[in-house]
Amino acid sequence: MAEVHILGSILGCSDFDEPKGLFCKFHLESGVVDQTEWQVLGGDKSGTTQVDCSGGEGLDAVWDHPIDVHFACPTLVGWPRLRVEVWSRDHFGSNILCGYGMANCPMQSGSHEIEIVTWVPVGGISERLSTFFLGIKPQLQDPTIVANTRPGEGRFGLKCESAGIVYISLEIMTAGLNKNGVETVG
Template identity: 35%
Template sequence: MAELHILGQLQGVSRFQDSSSLFCRYSFQSGPNWTVISGCPEGQTICGKTDYDKGVVWSHPIDIHYVTRGIQGWPKLVLQVSCLDSIGRSWVVGYSCCSLPSVPGHHIIQVPCWAPVATTLTDRIRQYFLGGSHQLIESDIVNLGKDRYKLHTQSKGNIKLQIDIILRNFCQFGVEYK
């Protein structure tokens, strides 16, 4: 079987407007041909306070090992940046999805984040005084992109991802890489 080993780290976020503490929940999504043989396909970073540059450093390690019989359903990384306020409430402030590189080697990726926008005056007032933000009910919109064109969104910032991709035995299945 062909093997894919993903090593790296979620380094942090930059240019986030939220001044509260930020953390990130992540999960790897892959097709039915892919099987995780070691590592955790989902997790959460530590919570960090934004600095003067509107960024947070997490340096959260990622280590996951897949086996597969083909490249269909190549793994993606789905990310949710959440905010933790001073009284312990948390809510999602940014969504993102990243297709992982299919070329072996070291990769540094800037993943842009977005969030739904309050469209009515009532929602904007509620959000201003009570905090929180609009949340997605169906998370498939993030990783599949289905019906995302119907949403009103705004850019929130970037997640910096450092990944090392190791491929093994893909040549036996007719996959060539340079």
């Protein structure tokens, strides 16, 4: 069985409306093919960064949170996607949604810099009033639809607006793909 090792870090973010108290939840989603799931050999597919209250050079938040997941994969179908949610913690300790985003992990071995443009759902008039007066933004009931890319499913049809950008640095290492007739060329 082929193997894919994804190493890297969630560096930080910029261009969010709430520049203080930001943190990021992330999840690496991989596919299921013919009842055979990509198997995690090591590491965590999901996690949460620390809350950054300072920001940095041109960034709203600096997290530098590690990602380290090792997969065994039966096929290339279902290649991992990185789903992120950016949240802000206000001075009352409440968490406020700032954005959802998703990026496909590169299939090419080597170093990759990724920018994930995030978005937030925009509801009807009552949700907009709640956002304006209370700061409560609409949230998805099922955040996994962010990574669903099938036509007619996922976020297609949702009204949304862009939020900020999350910066990711990844190292992709593969083993055993050539035995299965897969060749990645750079």
